[in-house]
Amino acid sequence: MSEQAKIGDVIVAELSKAADKDRNILAVTSDSRGSASLAPYIKKHEEQLVEIGIAEQNSVTVSGGLAHSGKRPFVFAPAAFLTMRSIEQVKVDVSYSNNNVKLIGISGGNSYKDLGATHHSLQDLAITRAIPNLEVYTPADQYQAAKLIQYLAISNEPAYVRIGKVALPNIYSDTKNAFIKPGKANIVVENGTDVALVSSGETLHIAIETASLLKMQGINATVVDLVSIKPLDIELLNQLADKTNLIVTLEEHSLYGGLGSAVAEALSPRGDIKLELLVFLMNQ
Amino acid sequence: MDTKMLELKAAQMRLATWNMIYKAGTGHTGSDLSCADILVALYYTVMNQTPQTFEDQNCDHYIQSKGHAVEILYNVLADRGYFPKTDLESYSQFNSPYIGHPTNHVHGIEQNTGSLGHGLGLASGIALAGKLDHRGYHVYTLMGDGEQAEGSVWEAAMFAGNYHLDNLTAIIDHNKLQISGPITQVMNSESLTAKYEAFGFNVIEVNGNDISELVNSLKKQNHTGKPLLILANTIKGRGISFAENKAEWHHKVPSDEQYQQGVKELKTIIGGLKNE
Known part of the structure; x- marks a missing residue:
């Protein structure tokens, strides 16, 4: 393994592995397949991709319906839009109705730097923490991200994952103890x-x-x-x-x-x- | 069930709802009475969902986007046997699952709604899942006409049209009134037919208080390759003369005198239908 990796790339690779085994896994994107680095996933699992167009609210609501019907949607969208523009959909169509939707907030924090405050996401943890029935994760390296996705691919709990844009150095030496379980630091x-x-x-x-x-x-x-x-x-x-x-x-x-x-x-x-x-x- | 029996059922559901709202002192009276015929058509003859098959992924689905008309839904579900009718005695009371908007704590309700503009997107997700898994179910959702001002409705409409979700039927309870007054004055959404057609829907306009028309349009095979939008022209407060076409009855509870008068009118309708 390289000494550093982009968390987004690792998440996509791991989700692709999960999709090999489970055809109910879906990647849902709001015209963010490029910024979410979804190309390797799409290459193998185009039939397990749902494009919503630039409509983040609808990406969450449609995913609620998909999850209600037994699908395991992972919604990829910039963290700022996913957690703020779509927050009522997260509250009602994910948390309140208890639909198994995984929300992947890409380019969180100040990742978008010079693109300005419209794209910055410095409130997403405050917002998602306040939503009941929603787990919140912030993976720190490739091993942890991989283990986290392995868990999320089989868990039935709604969750939000915030990731950034740049490559992060390895902190763990393997996936074994990088992520143990929800609520474990x-x-x-x-x-x-x-x-x-x-x-x-x-x-x-x-x-x-x-x-x-x-x-x-x-x-x-x-x-x-x-x-x-x-x-x-x-x-x-x-x-x-x-x-x-x-x-x-x-x-x-x-x-x-x-x-x-x-x-x-x-x-x-x-x-x-x-x-x-x-x-x-x-x-x- | 033939048309006369369905009409009788709708009148009985209106009376049960009128009683429930009066007793509890809360409810969306005008909205409930408006869409009673639509719900009766769906639950008594169109959908293949039953209390026993409710959890079966292959059965039809119903999402009530206009969640505020929950009292009529509760009464229809109870009458269909999803839960005992006596459960509804706790309606709107502390700790009761039978609250003022639908929740999936109630057997028969699939998704929690109340905030408007969610049902069409949820139903679209369920319809797409049905397509992906080659399941034969059909998905129905009921929206309000005031609800059409929600932007999320149009995100979902664009999605349903784009994916050619011909296993989806959206119904608009088009009573032309919302809480503040006529739709055309509050926020004019006309022409809904032109708008939905432009978004890729096949649109059918019916009398939404005519069970026969409703059943015919809901049961008709959809060979268009498009989602279906049924614009159901209804009367808000339908069945109670002094509540009909009055925006003030959107969320109004009858006084003692009004309650008695309403019971009398609905019983007259029921009696007439029984004698036919």
């Missing part, structure tokens, strides 16, 4: 209890690099991969809070409602934790 660096860095997705490798820099300064960090944003590994977060002096979260998202908020909400009932909002903005 992974400790990926265990240098000590001076500080815990909690992150996921595209920023997890930055947390790991930060832990290395801290170690050179004599500060021992633990790094936690919160791949499952919802459900959340509350048990692990509490263990961290028990034995760590400081917890810092890193994410590519608005301060409101994202991973940091999820951690703060999970730990706030303890009453023994001081929460501080310190904002560091990175310039890409």
Whole structure:
């Protein structure tokens, strides 16, 4: 395996493998087959592709109907449009009706950079976290993405997956423990209890690099991969809070409602934790 | 079931719905009465779905996009045996599954609706799945005419036309009134026939309060290679003289006096049909 990979490519390859075995798997796209890198999937499974055209709301609603009829639709669309333009369809036609639809938000966060704020998705985790009956994931490397898709291809739970655009370095050495189950976080660096860095997705490798820099300064960090944003590994977060002096979260998202908020909400009932909002903005 | 029996059934469903709304103090009276004949046609003679075959993927499907007309749907489902009629005594009460819009917690209801503009897309997804899997079922969805202002309706219409979903029949309960007044004044959607034809539908216009016309158009084999749109011209509040063609009855509950008068009128209709 290469040392880095684009998560979108891995998801498409893994979905194609799942489609080999299950003809009910469908890729649903709103004229986003190019940006979702679906070409290898289409080459093998053109009959398992549903093109909706530029109509993200309808892509979710039609997928609700497909899922109701036993299909396993994976909707690929830019995260910004999928989670904001289509959010009522996600709430009603996926979550509320309990239709087994998987939503793949591509080019999440600031991936689209100079294309502007219409295409940025810095609220998607806040929005999807607030929808009941919807799992939320942010895979951080190729092994984790592959294992996550293997799970999603057979699970019956509605889910949202947010991925970015650039290639991400390997964090795990294989798929085995890269994604264990919904609600399970992974400790990926265990240098000590001076500080815990909690992150996921595209920023997890930055947390790991930060832990290395801290170690050179004599500060021992633990790094936690919160791949499952919802459900959340509350048990692990509490263990961290028990034995760590400081917890810092890193994410590519608005301060409101994202991973940091999820951690703060999970730990706030303890009453023994001081929460501080310190904002560091990175310039890409 | 012959036409007279279906007409009688529709009148009885109107009376059961009128009673239910009065007792609960809530309901979309005008909308329920408007589409009673459509639901009776679908559930008593057109669709092959029954309480026993409801879970069978090969049976016909029904998605009620105009979810607010749920009281008439509940009564039709109960009468068809999807659940005991006595269940409806809990309608609109705390913890009852029989709430003011359809949910799939109720046996016989496939998808949760209420927010308008979802049914045609859901039905299109089910119809496409039927095509992909070569299943012989037909999918029906009922929309309101006020609902036609929702943009998502037209995303779904474009999709259904593009995929030639001739196993899909969309019905518009065209009573020409919405909560704020006449459709033509609130947001003019005319001509719906021209619009749906332009989106790739075969359009048939019928009297939506005439069971015979409804059954004929719903049962007719569709050889057009296009989805079917039935523009069902109806009367909002149909069956209660003082509620007919009145936008105010969209979500209005009868007073004691109105209730008694309505019961009298519906019983007269029922009596007349029984004597024919």
